[in-house]
Structure formats: C-alpha cells, structure tokens
Amino acid sequence: MNIIKSTVLLLLGVGSLQIAAAQRKYEWKEASSGGYTYRYVTNDPMKSRIYKLKNGLTVMLSVNKKDPRIQTLIGTRAGSNNDPKDHTGLAHYLEHLLFKGTQKFGSLDWAKEKPYIDQIEGLYDTYNKTTDPAARKAVYRQIDSVSGIAAKYAIANEYDKMMSGMGAQNTNAHTWTEETIYQEDIPSNAIDKYLAVQAERFRDPVFRLFHTELEAVYEEKNRGLDNDGRRVYETLLALMFPTHNYGQQSTIGTVEHLKNPNLRVIRDFYNEYYVPNNMAITMAGDFDPDYVIKAIDNSFSYMKARPVKEYKPAPEAPIKAPIVKDVLGPDAESVDLAFRMPGALDTRSSVLLSVVSQILTNGKAGLLDLNINKQQKVLGAGASLLSWKDYAILSLSGKAKQGQSLEEVKDLLLGQLEILKKGEFDATLVKAIVNNAKLGELQGLESNENRANALMDAFIKSKGDNWLNDVGYVDEMGKVTKQQIIDFAKKYLDNNYVLIYKRKGEDKNIEKVEKPAITAVEVNREAQSPFLAAIAAMPATPVQPQWLDYNKDIQKVNVGNTEMLYAQNKDNGLFRLYYYFDMGSWNNQKLPLAAQYLQYLGTDKYTSEQISKEFYNIACNFSVSSSSENSVISISGLQENFDQAVKLFEHLLANCKPNEEALAALKGRIQKSRTDSKLNKGAIMKGLVNYAMYGSKNPYNNQMSQAELEALSAQELTDILHSLPSYKHRIIYYGPKSMEVAAAEVKKLHAIPASFKEAPAAIKFEKNSQSQNQVLFADYDMVQSEVNWVRNNGVYNPDNTATIGLFNAYFGGGMGSIVFQTIRESKALAYSTYAQYASPAKKGERYSTVAYVGCQADKMNEAIAGMNELLNTIPEADQLLETAKQGMRQDIETERITQDGVIFSYLAAQKLGLNNDIRKQVYDNINKLSFADVKKFHDENLANKPYTYCILASEKKISNDDLKKIGSVKKLSLEELFGY
Known part of the structure; x- marks a missing residue:
C-alpha cells in the first residue's frame, strides 16, 4: 500500500493495469451506505472508500479514530505540465491566488471592488502584450495605482483567518508537474465549516491583491536561483526530457514569463482544469464517512463537469549516450546521474523499479549502503526514485570526500550498477526489502497525512483506478525474482544516463526577477466579511481537551538500579526501546563522534556490514545520537524480533572493536563535511544566530579543533x-x-551496573545581553539577502506560557499574523517572514526574540525598516486576536499526546521544572487575555530594544554604509562562526 513517505512507494503510485495474482487477495468490491455507493479494495488496511459523485468529483475517505482531527486534501490533476507554452508558472500563480477569496469573502464591498479588479485584469493584459520598456513601466505604474485603490476594499488573509478560527493547522498548498493540491488539518468537529469555506473558495475565486502576490512569486523564484540543489534538479530534468513538459516547463516558470503575467489566461486555466471530473477530495481521520460524503455532495454539487484535455506528449527519443552538464554555484560539490524509466502507469515496471532502487540503497543493506557508505569510499551516496505518470527517474548521487574528484565518485556509483547487472547481490535481500516495506506500512498507518497523501497520489496518477494495485503493491514486490531484477537492470541501466556535476563557481548567467515598483497596500486587518461571521457562527460539537496526568499516564518500574518508563502499544506489533542519558556533547565533545563511529565497527562475531544486514533482515533499526545535553540509544521494529534486535545491539555496543582504517576515513569525511558546511548558506546563518545569542563561544562553534580531531584514536572512541x-x-x-x-x-538483555559512573561536568553556555544594535555580517554569493533579528530576554517563567503563545500566534506565527500581513501581503517585501518569542527547553534558561526576513538584496533596507516598525509598535486588530485565541483553543482541544509521546512530554516537562501538563494552564488562561496583555508583553520585551542583526548577503549587492546605519558592524569569518 502506497503510504510510506520515507521510501519510494509514495512516489511510485502504480498503474491502471491490474495484476491478476493480486486479485486473489485484493479485489475491487462495491458497497452502499448512507445512500451512496462506493468502491473499496478487499484487505485494504486503510479501509478506504472511493466515491464518484454525479458531477464526476472523486472522494476518497479513510477513517482513523486515533485523534479528533482530519487531514484533508483537495487536488486537481493540473500542474506545470498543463501550463500554456507562453505562460509557464501559471498553475503555480493560480495556486497562490486561490487563497485570496471570492465575492463573498476577502472583500469589504464586492460591488465597489469589482470595477477595479476588472480594470487591473485589463491592464495586465496590456502589460503582457507591451514590449517597449518605457511603455511597460507606464502601464505598471497604472497597475500599481489601481491596485492600491482596489486593496482598500480587500481583506487580506481572510481565508487564513477562517481556517485558523476553526482550528485548522498546516494550511498550505503546492504545485508540481501533474498536480495542484490544497491541504488543511482540521478538527473533527469542523467538517461543516471546512466544507462551507472550500465550496465557496472554488466556486468563483477573485484574483485580488495580485501584484503583491506576484512579487511573492518573484521572491520564490529568486530563492530558487540561490538554491544550487534546485538548479541541479531543473537542469537534470531539462536534459532528461528535451521535449516533454517534465523538463521543458518548470513549476515556478521562466523569468520572462513571470515578468509577463496575464490574469485572463490564468482565469482560462482555472475554468478548464478546476472542474469536478478533474478534482478529488481526500480525507483521513476521525469522522463518520456516511455523514462526510453527503456533506461533500451537498457542498460541491454546484460544480459542473466539463471535458478536460489531457496532456499526452509524444514519446521521448531514447538516450543513447551519456549527457553531461556542469552546474556552477557556491554550495558544496556533488554528482548526480539519472536514468529515464517507465512511468507509474506501467505497473510491472514500477514494482521492479521499486525493488531495484532499494537493492541499491535502503539505508542499511543496499549496494550503495554496504559497498560505498559503510566503507566510506565517498562523503555520502544514495539512490532515489521520482515517478510520474509518463516516466520515472532513477537517480544516483554522491559527494566527494577530501582529495577525491567528482569523476571518481561517478565511477564508484556506476560500479554498483555493474554489480547489480551481474547479480552479485544476495537473493534474500528481496525478502528483507518486503519485510521492511511491511514495517513501513504499519508505521505509515498511524499518520492521517500519509493516508490522505497515498489516496491523493492514486487519484493524480489514475483517478484512483490503481488503488487495488497500491494495496497489493508490497505483495507484488515479494514475487520479484533475482533474474527479473538482473534483466530489468540490463535493459534500462546502460550508458543512457544524464550526468550533472555540481561544481563550485559563479554562474554568470543567473538572471533574477527584478523588483517592480510597488506601493504598500491596505490589508484591512480589522475587517471581516459577513461570510466569515457566518462560518464562525456555525455550530460545532465541542471537543473536550484531554490533559496528561504524569502520575497516572506513565507507568514506571525498576529495572536494576534504574527505572523504566512504560507505555503500551495497543495498535500494532511495533516496539520502540530507548536508553536515555542526561549527558551529551557539552559533557564530552567526543561523544557524538563515537556515536557516529559505531556504524562502521564490527565485533569478534560480525563485520559492520553483517550487522547492518542482520538488522535489515529482521526489519529492525538502531541509532545512537548525542545532542548538547542528552544522548539517546534507540532500537525499534517488530516486537516478534525484539529479543534478536536488542541482543544484537547489546553485543555490538559491548564488543565493537577499534578500527583505525575506519576512523581515518571518518576523520577525512568529517573534514570534508566541515568544508562543505562553510559553503552552505543555511549553516552559515545558523552560525550567525548562535553568535548573536551566545557570543564568540557558543554551542554551534563548540567543535573539536583540527588538532584534537587528528589526535583521536580508535581505542579512545571504542572505550567511550x-x-x-x-x-x-x-x-x-x-x-x-x-x-x-x-x-x-529488558533486564535479561540489557546489562545495568550496580552503580553508575558520574558524568563529566558539562560546559555552560550563557545567552548574552544586547546593550546596543549590532550587525553581524557574513558574505555569500547569492541573489537574495537574509536577515535575522536576535534579542535575548528574561528567564523562563511558566506563568507566561499562555501570553507568549497568544503573542506568537497574533504577531508573527503564521500567514494570518501581523508580521506576514504587513511584510508580505501589504508591502510585498519578502516571500518568507516571521517573528517569534522563543521559549527555552530548560528551567533557568532565557527566552529569545527571533525575527526573520528573506528578500531581494535591493529590498533589504525597506524590509529591515518594515520589521523594525512592527517590533517597536504592535498594531491592534481585535478580530485577528480573537482568531488567534480561537485557534489556540482548538489546537489544544484536539491535540492528543499518545504512545511514547506521553513519556517524552513528561521528560520535557521535567526539564522545565514542571510536574503537570502546562497545556491546561494555558487553556484556562486564553480567554482571560486581551490585546492590552499582548501589547504590554510586546512593549516590555520587544519594543525599542537593541537587537543583533544577523545578515547574510553578497557584499556586491548591499552597501556597507547602509549596514552602519543599523548599528556597529562586525564581519565574521567562517572560522569564527564554525569553530574550525
């Protein structure tokens, strides 16, 4: 069954061809209930119901009563493949616009707003057809002017306010090659509200606030230009598919097309593809399917079916020789090689391809895992699958270790394919792959998100017709023979690949989307439409919150001279066992390195490779991790193999033998990883933020020096x-x-000493205090600039938890927040922005204010001024505050902390000095809070305070004089940030 996100199964789908063998166990059946007929597949563990309503709308439902929440997806089978050739990026534009409302919501007065919306649409049509630069600027000034007037009638983010008010979480959407999907995670008592909003949303969307949203898409494009991985991906697709839209039309669109949008063409796209016979609703969670299908039918019956033109391209010509391309950029070097494969609608090939992919890499016992990663022949290597309807891609990737060329990495990757084609792998590996896939299915069933995504994937691939094959997919994998794998590999894996070398260097051909002249628009925070009021007034059956009582909900028993915290799994046959240590890298810098080293060690009985195989064969896992103050050993898998798994791990830990060769290779890879980290902008920004919070000696650069690393011995690490x-x-x-x-x-398998050793004293890192504005700057070759504001505040106090939660939700925590509305919606200054008052994880530690803007370099000064204004003066919006309060209450009411989550909640509470479930205190206090409380909190902790500004940008694109206007400037070297 297609529900495992961590493997290729989620991507593979499978085809519309039905496998005869599977039909003996899995068959389509039909049933009726509540007045509706649906199809289902026998022995489907998700017990999915698939309906087809009279207007062609597909509805796919899976009931899971674990939590009083529902994952919902509304999808249309249209993505970048369907974009007009002269308007690429259109499907993605439309996705953004479907958050802007309709005639009924998002508008103060539709009758007054409509003439301006119509005028804007006409102006964009003119703009699209105008080529003279001066004339285009004149038209855009008109667009900007009329948009400012139209915005006076718009209510920004009213969709988000409605969803937050009903307790929805993870409001989002995405566009890809063959799909556009809108997602919400709603409380189980909000079904009627949700359907009322969604039915209206898709009835007749209004494309308002377009030019500020257009700027957000520009920002998204520029962020992609700064992402080397994304550019590698797009280059690979372009070479792999020289005629198919998979390679010729990127989801985000070309720079030229982004600059020339046309609202009338977007409307035509909507009218053509957003029709019920091309759409599906999937829901997974706690609901009555008979009630839900009737409610969906009543809500969406207004939709009328229309013929939809499928994208059916001519077949791609075979690749007869390697196609090689270099991609230049500032990030670390890598190599990717990929093969074009049959698509998901070729069911038999999909099954074989899935098995082949996991023979190459499965995290433990694949060819790449054992022959390359275990032996540390490269910095890291892997294989992955990308599967669409028409074609799939099998790709292998790797990063070079110190002193190794990308060409050498490529040869090592291709060498594993030769091993595969020769059949030099254990035939029992297929059985282990199937066992682990079954384990993944059990784990995936626990997640509503996995369930809903699996169903939607089946719809996108084949309108749900392939669900029978999805359910029987793992069984079909089990029938694959070694000879079939060899034959498949020989047929498809030859010199017919695309090879991308990602090399370090400057790509002088990158063209950013230039910033248009945009005047800030009204967002009308306080306004609300009658539709919003009606949704809020709809009755909903109350859901009572459930509090944890740590004295009752956690069982404890002594095991030797320590305690075992216990929670029973009543759902399936899976176990998770942890050894939880209150010591980490702050106690011993070598501990994380020892934990990493363990995976390369063998014992007197087993080699390292044999241990990996043994764990994989019994569908179990182990890991050893060490954070700053804690270390955790985790062993998990099928309970029937509990004794084997624990015994094997205990044997490894007690008997692992020093291996100087493995340590030398590990040291070399660590040194290369350190070099690569200095090329990664995310890692650099993390260093800046830690420097701002803690000063020159901080947790991030608390690293072993080169000399200390080189001096480490294998015996020293194995002793640890x-x-x-x-x-x-x-x-x-x-x-x-x-x-x-x-x-x-556990007592029988896990040796516990009569008395424990004292852990080494931990290093203490204290957050510093900001006394004046300061700029910490790091140079990076990028189109955009990124800014983090950092300020450390007072010591943790549980009495502030409710106020802090409300402040974050209201001020900077989501798309309906003050920060997002102002910085992105009103001023179009950034694609991504937030601000939060971050709570510590430990009693006695301090809070921190952290704000963020990622924007074009030429908008940085405006973005900083915009955020500073909000940090100093918090706008009042009573309706927004009430929405934030409602969302907090709904979140708490429908949150269920279950399984071992109860135990980890207890451990987290202990760290904070709490012996109770803090959520109850928060819930009881939410309604007592007013804007005056939020403003008082803001003014005391954020307003007119000094901040440290962490700025990552290209020195070529910003002015040092502008930085000096903010505060004293300190340019930090990478050595200062990383500690090596």
Missing part, C-alpha cells in the same frame, strides 16, 4: 562506546508487551 551503559540512564519502552514482561526482557 563500551562505557556508555555504565553512565546513568533511564529506559523507555513502547510496545505491545505488558510492563512486567517488557521489564523482565
């Missing part, structure tokens, strides 16, 4: 690993066994 269980730790068990049985098994 051998001694780990001798330090104080707690045991956590989540699984189907009773507490008594689980405790007895």
